[in-house]
Each structure stands twice: as C-alpha cells, then as structure tokens.
Amino acid sequence: MAADIYIKKVSIVDGVEKITFVKLADNTDVLKTAGEIRGTNVLKKDLAAPEAPGVNQDSSQGYSIGSECITTDGGIYECTSAAVGAAAWAHISESYTHNQSSASATWNITHNLNRFPAVTIVDSAGDVVIADINHTNSNNLIINFGSSFSGKAYLT
Secondary structure, eight states, X not given: OOOOEEEEEEEEETTEEEEEEEETTTOOEEEXXXXXXXXXXXXXXXXXXXXXXXXXXXXXXXXXXXXXXXXXTSEEXXXXXXXXXXXXXXXXXXXXXXXXXXXXXEEEEEOOOSSOXXXXXXXXXXXXXXXXXXXXXXXXXXXXXXXXXXXXXXXX
C-alpha cells in the first residue's frame, strides 16, 4: 500500500529545485530533487543558469520535456526534447529577476515586461516564499510579506 505524501518545502539550492516530502504514515521527511521524482508532474527548473541550455542539459541531468531554464540575463527556455546528448530547448520568453538586497516587508518591482508575469519568490537562503502579489499594471507589481527579509523574485 502506498503511503500518502505531501510537499512540505520547496527550496532552491545552487539553482536546483529541491523538494521535501512528508510521508503521512510515519511523518518522515523525504528530500528529492525534481529530477529524482519519476511518474509525476514535477519538472526540473533551473532558476539561475549562467547561459542558455544546450544539448547536454538532457534527461541524464534530470531534465524532461516541459522543464524550464531561466538564465541570469533573463532568458526563459523550455525543454522540447530531453534525449541524452541531443536535448532541444525553445526560447519562450524574456523574464526579469528582482534582487531585493535590503530586508523589506514590501517589494516594489518595475519589470518593464509589458505583461502580467508569474512570480516565484525565494528568500536569501533559497527557500520559496508565499506572498501577496499585486500587479499594479503590466510593468509594475508590489509584493507584500508578513515580515521583512531579502531575496529574489523571478518574474516569468
């Protein structure tokens, strides 16, 4: 009989998404990278790649069709083939990374993407944070938190 599990924590370590699951039957933690989880809809995301992905960012590295790669210069790429040594990636959009170096409970972000982007927030330790996000218009947004901290907001 399979144990019920739920996601306890998602964190980013060196640009790799790490997921901690908890088994409800015995309350034990199981840490996995997105690439280690098979038969699920969890896809590997690289949120801080130094350059566009190439043919070797493939299934042997944990990528699969639909995986995303965001480069430090703002490019967004989606894996269209994860064949070993022959991966293919499509450049799908521009993104914006906001670096909040001083701790604040409110982050005002001007991104100039001329759209209402999805937002992923991580604190300075790389842990994903949930917040109240208000898109004030297609080029600006405000993020409100319950307490002050520094980190990054990835707008895709």
